[in-house]
Amino acid sequence: MTQRLTFTCAKAERAISQDLDGLLDCYDRRALRAHLHLCGACRRLEHTQRAQQSALRELADVSLPSTLWSFDPNAHV
Numbered sequence: 331m332t333q334r335l336t337f338t339c340a341k342a343e344r345a346i347s348q349d350l351d352g353l354l355d356c357y358d359r360r361a362l363r364a365h366l367h368l369c370g371a372c373r374r375l376e377h378t379q380r381a382q383q384s385a386l387r388e389l390a391d392v393s394l395p396s397t398l399w400s401f402d403p404n405a406h407v
């Protein structure tokens with residue numbers, strides 16, 4: 331085991347949001363998974379953040395009303 335494989339809760343908390351943003355390298359992701367395996371509090375936090383992120387993604391997927399399809403903000407009328 332290397333030092334990198336032991337995460338504190340504070341470090342895991344940061345790593346969770348980095349992981350959701352796709353910014354975590356494979357070593358840190360492995361360390362995060364190991365921490366989540368052992369720590370229920372961080373597991374719940376990860377679950378909550380993941381749910382929030384997918385809720386936000388769904389909001390972003392809401393389609394525009396058809397009246398706005400032809401809207402061109404660069405058009406000079």
Ligand SMILES: [Zn+2]
Nearest residue numbers: 339342369372
């Ligand atoms: Zn923890």
